[in-house]
Amino acid sequence: MPTCSICYEPFKAPISLPCGHVFCRECIRRTVDSIKSCSVQHWCPTCRVPYSVVTLDPTLIPPYLRPHIQPAIRPILLEDSNTTTSPNAVPSTSTPPCVDASASPQSDLGRAQAELTALRLSCATWRRRAEVHAAANAGLLGFARATKDAAVRMRAERDEARKQCVVLKRKISDTMCVESMLLPPLY
Structure with a gap:
């Protein structure tokens, strides 16, 4: 066992x-x-x-x-390999239930060819669906890459705009400071 x-x-x-x-x-x-x-x-x-x-x-x-x-x-x-058939048991001469004794090789061949045709049609359908799915995935991947690239580009533009804003604020404060030193105070 x-x-x-x-x-x-x-x-x-x-x-x-x-x-x-x-x-x-x-x-x-x-x-x-x-x-x-x-x-x-x-x-x-x-x-x-x-x-x-x-x-x-x-x-x-x-x-x-x-x-x-x-x-x-x-x-x-x-x-269970320990179970043995009794010596008086008669071997079965009937055909297995999945085999039709009256079926001719020609009908088996026709049935097999019909099954093969159906399988080929099914394969072709699934292959077309897989190709459509692959194309859709490729399109989505391209869109995702473009979106990621745009996000990186926009971050770089935002960072550059922040730097320019800091520079302009510095210039404004420097200009205000110079003007306040040059103008006499108003009493």
């Missing part, structure tokens, strides 16, 4: 991390809870590969993407 590398006991409610290492659910929960900082990223106790403990709300994921989104921590079912 395989054992957990944290508690060294047979798996109880085994889960798999994205790196493929398997642990008991409770062992990983304790490991995550033992970390003091509130972080959503943790590291596999065996290989130190990062994984996220955040679970996505399926209602926020578009329905057509849900089959492709996997949680980082997945429960798994381990078959």
